[in-house]
Amino acid sequence: MTHPSLAIIRREHRALSAMLRSISLLLAGHRRRNTLPDFDALQAMLFYADEFPEKLHHPKESRLLFPKLRGRNAQTDAVLDRLDADHARGEHAIRELEHALLGFRMMSGTDQGEARRDKFENLMKRYADFYLEHMRIEEAEILPLAEAVLCDDDWAQLDAAFLTNRDPLAGYGADEAYRPLFRKIVGELQKSGSVGSALEAFSGTSLSMGDRETQ
Ligand SMILES: [Fe+2]
Ligand SMILES: [Fe+2]
Secondary structure: OOOHHHHHHHHHHHHHHHHHHHHHHHHHHHHHHOOOOOHHHHHHHHHHHHHHHHHHHHHHHHHHHHHHHOOOOHHHHHHHHHHHHHHHHHHHHHHHHHHHHHHHHHHOOOOOHHHHHHHHHHHHHHHHHHHHHHHHHHHHHHHHHHHHHOOHHHHHHHHHHHOOOOOHHHOOOOOHHHHHHHHHHHHHHHHHOOOHHHHHHHHHOOOOHHHHHOO
16 A cells, blocks of 8 residues: 555655756757747746745655654665755755846846856756756655555654645645646646646646636
């Protein structure tokens, strides 16, 4: 049986992976065509990454799951140390990205425009590679370990905690207040035409197709 908390972690990983890959595809398309991206949509995507993965997903892992797995052996503890350090870096990394995006937006059309585009794309790639590898390690090493060693009481605590504050873009109900944000993000992904995997990952969101089409 798959524990609800593990299913939530995997779904949230799929949503974040799809978003990160989509941003890279969007940026590559604009670079190829020598056009400017929709800055509002990119800002919405970074806001999402900050609001859900950074503030909800990673803290749930660091505060609730990882402590239950520590102290078994030095090798596992070293992996958990690295993952905790990644979580701690994320907040700074997203601020840096937001600033680089602002620089790209404000300086586009000037002789700094292309350098600012390069800087944002490079930072974005570094952030995406960093989190894709982070999630790969969690799925390859940490989640299977949790499945093997945690007891029923552990799972009851984790499931109760993970069932609250879930990521709406991973297919769980969104507060009304977030619906315009997700409409903007999904609309931009649809326009790009090369993000099928992202739309598939987001297909379970609380946004109905009708909502998507009317934005
Ligand atoms: Fe994590
Ligand atoms: Fe994770």
